[in-house]
Amino acid sequence: MTKEEQEQEQIDNELENSQTSDDNTAKSHGEILKQQICEGQEVYKKSPLSILVSSFTAGLEIGFSYLLLASLFFFLHGKVAEDTVFKMLSFVYPVGFIMVIVGQSLLFTEQTSLLTLPVLNKKQTISNLLKLWGLVIFGNLLGGWAMAALLVWIGPELHLFDAETISKIAVHVTDYSMWVILASAVLAGWLMGLLSWVISSSKDTISRIFIIYMITAVLSFAGLHHSIVGNVEVFAGLLVPSSLSIGDYAAFQAVALLGNAIGGAVFVALLKYRAFVTNIKYN
Incomplete structure (x- = not known):
């Protein structure tokens, strides 16, 4: 057995022996890490069709956040200063996330670190990770496109918001340099x-x-x-008269996805995993 294999065996033994806390005790770092790796492995075991359907569902459900964002913006427009309105949107923004995460649908940004941990633990390969990320992203984007198209039509019909609201939100999201969007997306991830x-x-x-x-x-x-x-916000802006182009959408989406992936995989999965491994090596 090589030194690397011995170290991996030691890490796996430490994870396996992580104590399961009772209802009155906070979970340990090792216990959380073990649970995250196990949950990530379960996703890898799912069929591609199941992953695609679940991620498509998440793309649809996250659209309810956009529905509330646009509706609240339209309702408050002219009554409250616009910069204040954008801050007040944070009260309704979480709704779609609650639906997706509690409902166990696959959302790329929530799964990024989760799916990276089995790779760091040498239970999966980078190739498998990238394939799974691609499938989840495609499903999320597809669901978001469908929801954006529906809301762009039904919102004005129900007098919830208008095309100007859709355009303002889309421009607000993209009105930054690509470097700023990248750094912002890293923090979000x-x-x-x-x-x-x-x-x-x-x-x-x-x-x-x-x-x-x-x-x-x-x-x-x-x-x-x-x-x-952001996919729903910016794609919706493409479906109404606005200053955005398909190139603007593609550039935003690519940079935002990259930043989110870096944020989740590096600043959470890698750092949390290395903190656990380092503690084993030096104890």
Whole structure:
């Protein structure tokens, strides 16, 4: 057995021996890590069709956040200063995330760190990770496109919001340099990776809902770029008269996805995993 194999065996033994806490004790780092790796492995075991359907469902459901964003923006427009309105949207932004995450649909940004951990633990390959990411992203985007098309039609018909609202939100999301969007998306991916990690430490649904609401509200209030909600926001802007082009949409989407992936995979999965491994090596 090589030194690397011995180290991996030691890591796996430490994870296996991580104590399961009782209802009154907070979960340990090792216990959360073990749960995250196991959950990630379960996703890898699902059929491609199941993953595609689940991620498509998540893309649809996240659209309810956009429905509320646009409706609230339209309702408050002219009554409250526009910069204040954008901050107030953080009150309704988390709704779609609660539906998706509590409902166990596959959302790329919530799965990024989760799916990376089995690779770091040498249970999956980078190739498998990239294939799974691609499938989840495609399903999320497809669902988002469908929901955006529906809301662009039904919103004005129900007098919830108008084309100007759709255009303003889309321009607001994309009105930054690509470097700013990349850095913003890294922070957003970091937060979403932490969301997945912290949820694993909670023991009941109410706590999970509170955690989801708190973290995604912070994400919205800070104006950080989330690739899947942003997909609905910007794609909807393409479907109404606006200054956006398909090139603008493609550039935004590519940069936001890259930033979210870096944030979740590096700043959560890698750092959390290495903290556990380092603790083993030096104890």
